[in-house]
Amino acid sequence: MTLRELAGIGPKRVLAFAALEIETPRDLLEYFPFRYDDLREATPSVVLGARGGEDNAVGIVTAVRERRARNLEIVELDLRDESGPFRAKWIGRNRYVIGRFKSGMRLFVRGRVERSLAGPVISASTYRILGPDETYRGALVPVYHAARDLGSKTIAAAIARNFPRLLAEAPADPIPPSYLAATGYDAMECAYRSIHAPESPERAQRARERFAYGEFLVHSFASLRRRALRALESGAEAMSDAQECIDRLERNLPFPLTGAQRRVIGEIAGDLAGAMPMNRLVQGDVGSGKTLVAAAAMFVAARNNVQSALMAPTELLALQHAQKLGPLLMPFGIAVEPILGSQRASERKEALRRLAGGEAAVAVGTHALLTESTEFLRLGLVVIDEQHRFGVEQRARLRAKGGTPHTLHLTATPIPRTLAQTLLAGLDISSIDELPPGRTPIETYVLRMSRLESAYRFIRERVEKEKRQAYVVCAAIESDEDEGMGPIGAVEEAARAAAGPLAGLRVGLLHGRMSADVKDRTMRRFTAGEIDVLVATTVVEVGVDVPNAVVMLVLDAHRYGLAQLHQLRGRVGRGGAASYCVLVHPDDAPQSARLDFLLESTDGFAIAERDLELRGGGQLGGLLQSGHSGMRYGDPIADRPLFLAAAATAREIFERDPELREPGNTGLRAALLAEQNLRDLQLSS
């Protein structure tokens, strides 16, 4: 059945629906309202507006005032119910309400309520004329995201009119019947009804939860299956001599590996020894020494005559990686080749030639690595730094450059274990949970904006007395036009500081809209000590390493997640010197108390957990979701308990019936087969 065959939908409307990506009756059925207007009860006029927001009233019209001003219609009614008088008004363009109302009529009105001296006034958004004896019987009205030429009411009407036919197009229920009984959820038909025409907000909520649960079940099962399939895969390079490489690498270092590094490198070496492609996530706090771990893996690869590629989210980080990997690997005759968007054409061409010919064993770059002109002779290992900045597709493209390479993901954003194991079930996880010794802990302060100048004085002292450097991080590139509303911009703050509190110091500016060239030059100057204070946006967030920088000043700190602030803090304290992180928030910032957690904890895992509790994992979202198709009904982080429950169910089902052959599991099987991006699951249809 097509949309066109539904009652009340002609060719024009089909186009309007297409703009909302509603192309089939099933799409329409699955187009859920984003809220409900509660028209069930009329509020007596004496308490009208007491709850704030929109409210409903039923009353008898006692006076009508109408006028027209250009194409504006203005209608004002006096009404009264048993408890007293109230007013309703309409002000709008072409609303066609003039002439509709007469004294003595009974009316239902809904809208935003303001309380004035003359009593409550409703700015009407909805009304209905009632018969003299008609009992008011309102409903919970679904409100849908609308499009041009297609209002929410039209969508609601199309669904209501065709509901039985739409239901006939419903997909099979992914929740097996035996589990449905245990969860107590309604059957699908009932649940769809509770979404589009609910009896109560609670029923609607429960139905929504049910769809989220079904979706989580599908995704969890997919993860389990993918993991199991990977175990059967082969074709990756099985590498030998890992231990010898690790020993040689370590002998060449000025320090011993930490216990955690040694363990994680061992886990990676174990993976590399097999023909099953590695797919491992290494998570470790800033400064935990992930680069070295990656270098060890690359060493093993080079020793086995296969090439490695490291992909970083920004040009700056790619460059730094290349600069760090070079000295680690060059002594063993392993050439590290940066591939950067900013390279001169001739330079780039030469680098590409060495990669294609196999002379260079390691390529380091940004997404420039993905362009077609980058060819490898034998790519066997792909390292992806801060994977959440890359989409699934980009990762797949890089991997496609080398048959079946081993893949290593590095991240400084720790993911709470329970979540990681279920959400990222296709990945193995290693944690570097130990920092190299001798780090002085970073002193952290939370300051009000009115004390900002004292922070600048502190920076000035560190620079003048100790020849140290500092970062000032802003939440925006430029300040908002609307004075005082948005965050302070880096451009303005750099200018202000250079002319005022930091006058006489060398102040630099770095932000994401600068060309790669300028960014690169600025960063080099900061690294070389030619800039004292770098005012920047969060481009310095990940990975940038300047040991002489000892102060991290973050403006508008209340705008960041805790995990992100922790990352920023990790930019300092990289040398032996005492280091400081100063978090500044506006004097009246809401939730600035949240920042205090960073005073208590330096444990990235604890901070990530806390972030998750406080913000529903805003910062983690990218990493966790990047590997998954956009979920439609649920958010695994916001609905964590539900997600974990669904994941447990998926495990039970998978253990008993991995191919989904049992009759009770046909719905789940159908849901998996229907997902475009789950094609790799190899379920026979």
Ligand code: ADP
């Ligand atoms: P990450 O990428 O995890 O933030 P890096 O790999 O950049 O950390 O390492 C941070 C700093 O610590 C670097 O300067 C590195 O040389 C140093 N480092 C790494 N491992 C050790 C170790 N085992 N002992 C002492 N210093 C180390």
Ligand code: MG
């Ligand atoms: Mg790093």
